[in-house]
Amino acid sequence: xxxxxxxxxxxxxxxxxxxxxxxxxxxxxxxxxxxxxxxxxxxxxxxxxxxxxxxxxxxxxxxxxxxxxxxxxxxxxxxxxxxxxxxxxxxxxxxxxxxxxxxxxxxxxxxxxxxxxxxxxxxxxxxxxxxxxxxxxxxxxxxxxxxxxxxxxxxxxxxxxxxxxxxxxxxxxxxxxxxxxxxxxxxxxxxxxxxxxxxxxxxxxxxxxxxxxxxxxxxxxxxxxxxxxxxxxxxxxxxxxxxxxxxxxxxxxxxxxxxxxxxxxxxxxxxxxxxxxxxxxxxxxxxxxxxxxxxxxxxxxxxxxxxxxxxxxxxxxxxxxxxxxxxxxxxxxxxxxxxxxxxxxxxxxxxxxxxxxxxxxxxxxxxxxxxxxxxxxxxxxxxxxxxxxxxxxxxxxxxxxxxxxxxxxxxxxxxxxxxxxxxxxxxxxxxxxxxxxxxxxxxxxxxxxxxxxxxxxxxxxxxxxxxxxxxxxxxxxxxxxxxxxxxxxxxxxxxxxxxxxxxxxxxxxxxxxxxxxxxxxxxxxxxxxxxxxxxxxxxxxxxxxxxxxxxxxxxxxxxxxxxxxxxxxxxxxxxxxxxxxxxxxxxxxx
Amino acid sequence: xxxxxxxxxxxxxxxxxxxxxxxxxxxxxxxxxxxxxxxxxxxxxxxxxxxxxxxxxxxxxxxxxxxxxxxxxxxxxxxxxxxxxxxxxxxxxxxxxxxxxxxxxxxxxxxxxxxxxxxxxxxxxxxxxxxxxxxxxxxxxxxxxxxxxxxxxxxxxxxxxxxxxxxxxxxxxxxxxxxxxxxxxxxxxxxxxxxxxx
Numbered sequence: 001x002x003x004x005x006x007x008x009x010x011x012x013x014x015x016x017x018x019x020x021x022x023x024x025x026x027x028x029x030x031x032x033x034x035x036x037x038x039x040x041x042x043x044x045x046x047x048x049x050x051x052x053x054x055x056x057x058x059x060x061x062x063x064x065x066x067x068x069x070x071x072x073x074x075x076x077x078x079x080x081x082x083x084x085x086x087x088x089x090x091x092x093x094x095x096x097x098x099x100x101x102x103x104x105x106x107x108x109x110x111x112x113x114x115x116x117x118x119x120x121x122x123x124x125x126x127x128x129x130x131x132x133x134x135x136x137x138x139x140x141x142x143x144x145x146x147x148x149x150x151x152x153x154x155x156x157x158x159x160x161x162x163x164x165x166x167x168x169x170x171x172x173x174x175x176x177x178x179x180x181x182x183x184x185x186x187x188x189x190x191x192x193x194x195x196x197x198x199x200x201x202x203x204x205x206x207x208x209x210x211x212x213x214x215x216x217x218x219x220x221x222x223x224x225x226x227x228x229x230x231x232x233x234x235x236x237x238x239x240x241x242x243x244x245x246x247x248x249x250x251x252x253x254x255x256x257x258x259x260x261x262x263x264x265x266x267x268x269x270x271x272x273x274x275x276x277x278x279x280x281x282x283x284x285x286x287x288x289x290x291x292x293x294x295x296x297x298x299x300x301x302x303x304x305x306x307x308x309x310x311x312x313x314x315x316x317x318x319x320x321x322x323x324x325x326x327x328x329x330x331x332x333x334x335x336x337x338x339x340x341x342x343x344x345x346x347x348x349x350x351x352x353x354x355x356x357x358x359x360x361x362x363x364x365x366x367x368x369x370x371x372x373x374x375x376x377x378x379x380x381x382x383x384x385x386x387x388x389x390x391x392x393x394x395x396x397x398x399x400x401x402x403x404x405x406x407x408x409x410x411x412x413x414x415x416x417x418x419x420x421x422x423x424x425x426x427x428x429x430x431x432x433x434x435x436x437x438x439x440x441x442x443x444x445x446x447x448x449x450x451x452x453x454x455x456x457x458x459x460x461x462x463x464x465x466x467x468x469x470x471x472x473x474x475x476x477x478x479x480x481x482x483x484x485x486x487x488x489x490x491x492x493x494x495x496x497x498x499x500x501x502x503x504x505x506x507x508x509x510x511x512x513x514x515x516x517x518x519x520x521x522x523x524x525x526x527x528x529x530x531x532x533x534x535x536x537x538x539x540x541x542x543x544x545x546x547x548x549x550x551x552x553x554x555x556x557x558x559x560x561x562x563x564x565x566x567x568x569x570x571x572x573x574x575x576x577x578x579x580x581x582x583x584x585x586x587x588x589x590x
Numbered sequence: 591x592x593x594x595x596x597x598x599x600x601x602x603x604x605x606x607x608x609x610x611x612x613x614x615x616x617x618x619x620x621x622x623x624x625x626x627x628x629x630x631x632x633x634x635x636x637x638x639x640x641x642x643x644x645x646x647x648x649x650x651x652x653x654x655x656x657x658x659x660x661x662x663x664x665x666x667x668x669x670x671x672x673x674x675x676x677x678x679x680x681x682x683x684x685x686x687x688x689x690x691x692x693x694x695x696x697x698x699x700x701x702x703x704x705x706x707x708x709x710x711x712x713x714x715x716x717x718x719x720x721x722x723x724x725x726x727x728x729x730x731x732x733x734x735x736x737x738x739x740x741x742x743x744x745x746x747x748x749x750x751x752x753x754x755x756x757x758x759x760x761x762x763x764x765x766x767x768x769x770x771x772x773x774x775x776x777x778x779x780x781x782x783x784x785x786x787x788x
């Protein structure tokens with residue numbers, strides 16, 4: 001029987017033998033020590049066949065695999081046992097016993113194994129200093145990693161300029177219909193109410209006439225509206241939308257023999273008079289949504305309205321309202337009795353309305369003497385993400401040669417942050433982006449939600465964890481040391497853009513991050529005197545339409561709406577920053 | 591986190607495992623290839639020792655590395671080596687259990703002790719001149735600890751791989767060595783009473 005007093009002695013002796021160190025048996029029974037030595041000396045297990053080893057390596061280098069579903073309540077090591085074994089049948093070189101049926105296994109594997117898209121779709125690339133162009137438009141042209149990827153099918157995207165102050169809005173969103181031959185007229189009591197009425201044709205043909213100009217967005221016109229003069233009839237086909245002043249006197253007519261199916265919305269600035277919002281002959285399908293969106297969810301200014309469609313399992317569920325700082329998302333299912341689905345079955349189609357401010361201040365933070373501000377520096381923005389359960393742990397010496405002030409802004413999901421140094425947090429739900437930051441004691445973990453941001457120095461130990469079940473999507477920003485190569489252990493690094501500057505003037509500096517929505521032809525103003533900027537487009541494809549004008553303003557010369565994030569430093573001391581180069585955009589190389 | 595480093599995207603023999611993992615997590619599949627090159631022989635031999643045939647070892651070894659590749663984005667352990675062998679351990683255990691499940695019912699009655707007789711042990715020792723021929727006579731958890739030891743893991747890493755506290759690993763390996771010592775003695779004297787040192 002083993003004596004527990006000697007358990008550790010055996011262990012220490014074995015460790016020394018394993019390391020190849022000459023080890024005396026010490027207190028250990030010499031016979032036991034000899035047994036351990038003999039075990040190592042007698043190890044005669046054969047090595048792998050070289051052909052097998054080479055083929056397996058090739059397969060692994062090209063394998064597509066299914067990420068392990070993480071369950072944080074289980075063992076912290078995701079070691080493969082959490083997944084059903086058949087899912088891990090790889091396309092391996094068949095051994096003799098496995099050759100029969102190997103084709104079937106491969107076929108099964110091909111069906112079961114999916115790509116590690118979230119992780120392996122983002123890559124790193126050295127950034128040689130000598131290939132930097134002198135001036136590059138501050139936009140990203142990248143085929144992947146857009147935070148907006150994978151969302152609903154966009155049916156309509158249009159800018160709204162509701163005449164509103166700092167108040168909220170009354171929002172209504174519905175599936176509607178007009179019977180064959182039916183006519184719908186606006187109500188007289190609507191005449192005093194500002195706001196807009198939006199209708200998009202899902203089926204049939206509809207004729208609209210109003211005593212005010214109508215903005216018409218045609219299907220496939222990618223957001224570019226045409227203006228129909230007051231008093232002129234306009235015919236809308238499937239996919240077309242009409243945006244009409246709510247106060248206008250107007251008529252909607254279905255000249256066809258089938259029902260016109262519609263997706264409609266009222267966007268009415270507060271205060272609004274609680275009048276009847278349903279006109280006679282206008283059929284509102286079940287499942288409509290209405291209510292007030294408070295001002296804190298939707299800052300003042302122009303709004304971008306989007307109608308979208310979701311099809312499949314994701315469409316299931318009751319009507320829902322989601323709101324967070326800077327965006328509103330309402331969803332209604334395709335109602336029964338409207339063609340799909342048959343009564344009693346789960347809806348396979350849902351419609352989504354989103355409203356986001358076209359110029360939204362996401363974060364404002366003061367940087368001072370306590371912050372790391374290297375010179376020269378890159379003012380940089382990037383998209384990042386961490387998969388569910390993912391963890392990024394950085395030791396204190398990891399960035400010792402790369403001092404920087406780092407910002408992580410949560411676009412979507414949740415992020416747990418722990419920093420062994422100064423950490424400031426700005427929460428969207430506690431006063432908004434301009435509220436004074438909350439100082440977090442070193443070593444304390446905080447969990448950030450969408451709209452929250454963390455500011456901390458890179459050259460200290462820190463840990464980022466995604467505690468959620470969905471990827472956390474981040475907008476990273478920083479005042480970074482120049483000429484670094486991006487490496488992302490556990491952090492999926494997406495497209496980025498930066499501007500390079502030599503120095504900042506002394507004194508406090510205000511850092512801001514804004515999200516601007518530029519409709520075709522729109523211009524974002526040039527940086528103010530002394531202001532330093534980096535700009536990153538949300539949609540890489542549409543970002544290609546952005547151009548920097550001679551005066552420094554950013555213009556959307558494309559045909560699609562472009563959402564851009566603008567990181568800016570506003571020196572509050574004397575003088576301005578000294579640019580050393582132009583703006584540069586980039587995408588992690590595959 | 592920007593995670594910018596001055597260090598170029600390159601590696602050599604001295605590049606730590608966890609740095610290679612970070613690069614692989616960042617999309618550098620070839621960094622995983624370096625880890626594969628580094629650990630293939632040890633993982634393969636580990637599988638071979640416990641499964642007993644080249645064919646089974648190749649099958650299990652392939653699954654170990656594919657599982658590791660798939661789970662890499664979620665790597666959170668301190669030691670990659672311990673994490674990799676935790677995967678290997680689970681694959682091997684699954685295979686051993688599957689073998690038992692595949693046996694017909696009439697064979698189940700013989701499952702209580704599939705180890706060779708003392709005479710067979712002695713012959714094996716003489717034929718192979720190796721103490722390793724006696725590994726099947728160890729209790730399963732002892733056998734796994736010894737196999738992980740032979741794969742080069744420290745006691746601490748074995749604890750991490752098996753999810754056992756350090757003192758439990760120490761006890762298991764101590765009892766395994768005692769058992770092997772006794773079995774060697776029994777092999778030199780065929781007919782010695784089995785199980786005396788259990």
